[in-house]
Amino acid sequence: MSTEPTPGSPEFEALRQKSIAEAEAAIREASSRPDLHLVQAIQALDDTDKYLNVTATRASEWYGLHFPELIQMVQDNIALCKMISEIGAREGFSKEALAGRGFTDKKVDAVLEARDRSKGGTISDGDVGRVKALAALAVQLSNLRGGLDDYVGSQMKKVAPNVAEVAGATIGARLMAKAGGLDRLAVLPASTIQILGAEKALFRSLRTGARPPKHGILFQHQAVHTAPKWQRGKIARTLANKIAIAARVDYYRGAEDASIKAALDKRLESIREKYKEPPRRKPDPSGRPRKEGRPQRREKFRRR
């Protein structure tokens, strides 16, 4: 600070240019971080899921006007969209057209019979063209989704192998996206990781004293959502603890450590064992029947 350059002087301009160059270098460095690309990839994946759903639903609704029986018979939306885009109008359905789609002979016969007795209306060439295009887009989106999914999986193995191992690649990537990068996830307390994605419930709990959320994004983890209800909070907490450790190891040490997953599995096993039975309701000392609705927070924690 000994030199305080006068605005507009050559010294000032030199200082300004140096500062701009440094700022740009910092920005460039930040934008090349692989974890930030991973965050974009997982968000692209989740976006694609949404588009895929609406597109496939619209295509099947539209096509259903013409051949409702097919929609009933083919549950898999993507397989259905593939057929719509490749075969088109009902009349095109034949043994040959249905070959190689993984249908049993019985199913093929059923489709052909439905074709002949269809309650669907006629469809113009113009309509067929649009529905086919829409269905083709759904198929493309499905391929895009598959590619993104593979990419997230392989990148997570490189960027955050321990988080990928403990949380699973997609859930780990979603946590990273919520936190704002691996560096941020690595400094979050486990209690925050546990409820990332449940902000609405958390703030409602803080404001009204309603019970706090047990899990946010972590609910998607199969160890949580397949567990009986009374175990989920404990499992989510344990999982969050191990993810916090995994993120720190990934960010600061950058080496795989199989002991984290092993410790998690051991702990999950003991939770499942110890809390096999649902907790018994404690009898209310006042003898009154339990109140309906959300339990109120105890007086001393309630906001004034």
Add this chain to the structure above:
Amino acid sequence: MTRLLREERNGRSALLTMNLAPGKRAYNEDLVLRGGVEFRTWDPFRSKLAAAILKGLPDDIVREGSRVLYLGASTGTTPSHVSDLVGPGGVVIGVEFSPRVAREFVERVARERRNVIPFVADARDPSRYAVSKVDVVYCDIAQPDQTEIAIANCRALLAGSGTLLLVVKARSIDVLKEPERVYVDETAKLEGAGFRVRSLTELSPFEKDHALVYAVQPG
């Protein structure tokens, strides 16, 4: 000639600042000619300083020739108007922590405006951008300890009897406390640190749960 204009627009008062980089926009503001000179419209819904001025904050705090330390430059909307106000003889030291928004700030504001010096840095470390003492510290950062950070920056870089403009972001300090309560508490912190608080301007309807505190550091 003043670098800030007030005029009536659709029955509302509006602010304009004299464009330091004629022909260039910093975002998608309107460029208009007044007396043959180009001005930029200053939207109070996008800029909390404009909101505060419309709600009665004196408009001569940031003036021609001022040296301003701007913490929380973001994409540079408000810094660009501060740059207009201080003019070629003034300085705006713009500090932004997030590289993502700093990209726009550097690209659209710092590069185009010869009185702006950008830093991608943490406002908790004033030594990173200690290039000059300043007359005004403007602080708009979403941190629970934003007031302490602002005070530390004033201690490090604010010239004697300089001014602090602190945007109190009630929801960033405590989501549960009543905003009015937060304003009182943060103002008390400033007074405890020796500042004289001249005014507190609540920014509704332009900005929810925000207030701008105008305080002076004793000389």
